[in-house]
Amino acid sequence: MLHSIRAFLSKLRVEEFFAICISTLASIALLFIDPHLLFSPLFVLKLMVRYFTFGDPLYTLFFVFIWAIVIWYIYIALGKLVSNLIERKSVNKKETLTIVSHSLPYVRLLIPVVIASIPVYALFLSASYFLRNAGHDLTLLHWDYTIFSTSPFLTLPSLGLSTFIEETLFYSYISLGFVVSGSLILFVLLKKIILVRKQIFSFLLSLLLSAPFFYFYSCQDPGNFFLRNLRNNRFPVEIQNLLQNYRPSPFTADKISVMAESETFSPENSVPITCFPSAHAIWGALSVYYLAIWSPLTLIVSVPWIMLMLTAGLYFAQHYLVDYLAAIPITVLCIVATNEIFRAKFFKRKAEGNS
Numbered sequence: 001m002l003h004s005i006r007a008f009l010s011k012l013r014v015e016e017f018f019a020i021c022i023s024t025l026a027s028i029a030l031l032f033i034d035p036h037l038l039f040s041p042l043f044v045l046k047l048m049v050r051y052f053t054f055g056d057p058l059y060t061l062f063f064v065f066i067w068a069i070v071i072w073y074i075y076i077a078l079g080k081l082v083s084n085l086i087e088r089k090s091v092n093k094k095e096t097l098t099i100v101s102h103s104l105p106y107v108r109l110l111i112p113v114v115i116a117s118i119p120v121y122a123l124f125l126s127a128s129y130f131l132r133n134a135g136h137d138l139t140l141l142h143w144d145y146t147i148f149s150t151s152p153f154l155t156l157p158s159l160g161l162s163t164f165i166e167e168t169l170f171y172s173y174i175s176l177g178f179v180v181s182g183s184l185i186l187f188v189l190l191k192k193i194i195l196v197r198k199q200i201f202s203f204l205l206s207l208l209l210s211a212p213f214f215y216f217y218s219c220q221d222p223g224n225f226f227l228r229n230l231r232n233n234r235f236p237v238e239i240q241n242l243l244q245n246y247r248p249s250p251f252t253a254d255k256i257s258v259m260a261e262s263e264t265f266s267p268e269n270s271v272p273i274t275c276f277p278s279a280h281a282i283w284g285a286l287s288v289y290y291l292a293i294w295s296p297l298t299l300i301v302s303v304p305w306i307m308l309m310l311t312a313g314l315y316f317a318q319h320y321l322v323d324y325l326a327a328i329p330i331t332v333l334c335i336v337a338t339n340e341i342f343r344a345k346f347f348k349r350k351a352e353g354n355s
Contacts, residue, residue: 014341015201019112022204026119034126044122051121051263052177109188112200120207124214124274131218137225139217140276140320141239148321152314153222157248166251166315172305173312174259176280179305183287192294198342199290202334206282209330213277221275223256223317224264256316277326278319284309285331 012020030038037044053060144151161169180203187195224230226243235243248256284306291298313319 013197015112015197015204016115018201018204019116022208023115023119026116026123030119030123030126033130034122037122037126038119040122041118044118044125047125048117048121053174053262109193109196109200112204116204116207127215127218131215133231135219135225135231136217136276137219137222137320138235138239140219140322141222141226143322144320147325150321151222151242152321153226153317153319154242154246156311156315157246157252161249163249163251166249166255169308169312169315170251170255172308173280173316173318175305176284176309180283180287183291187290187294190294194342195290195294198338199286201341202286202290202338203283205334205337206279206286206330209333210274210277210279210282213326214274217276219275221318222320223260227256227317228260230264252316259316259318275319276323277330278310278313278323279327280313280319281310281324281327282331282334285327286334289335 027038049060141151184196184199187193187199219225220230225233226235226239227246288299288302288306291302310324313324314321
């Protein structure tokens, strides 16, 4: 038995082993905290898609379509099998196995994402509910004023930007899921498999490194805590004055409401505890980095995009400025650790597989 387990583990790639560990820890925690979510993967998947697409049906369809491209080689394999069946009216078993075996490595790339994403997101949902009254938003706002002498989510909307610029900011912000997915798919189609594996491992590592912050500095984000005031908090007089002077445009107010509704999780309007540090900043920076590794020319587009996205996070009250500051060391650590782990002798064989 132990020999079989050891043989199985020896064949795992580093990102697969890491995903299994994270998924196991999240599942054990859910078993004690909220077993209902643990055994409701389709329900959790639905909420996760709604969160990453901000509840927009068109973006949901596009998001699903993007991920369907990852198994493009499965489509090709099925096409060949059907073509052979029609032309020959029979299927050669050896040829069939060859076609299938050539497509399976690309499906394997999805395994870490599938294994880890649902239980981890379910754990965040559960933690969001249990920590719904323990928000540190006042502390984060205080840090913004202490470090930067301002709080952009209150001041930026008063600049009187045109609707075109506001729309550009909004769509830049909600595009993160598509940029992350698109970069992974691009690497798959170009057969840059090592970049796919490194990027996935970096994303998983970022979740692990961010988890303590999510727990000890849980927060709702400026939009939910201050603007919507889900908990009916009583704010200090100076904050009340700032909120009274907050005058967003109709477009901004509408989009803040749309985004808030898409990420609100019943019961009792609990929201994902992923404001500090900013997952948008971490995942966006990782995507920019790995695209630049593939081709430095991508920086011409990716750098303006991430600047717009981060600005939009502040403009639409999704983040405090300090959230981005906290994301910097986590992003750097993810990149350095991933490169070192894939370079290490122990993982050399796994890291070079299919590269």
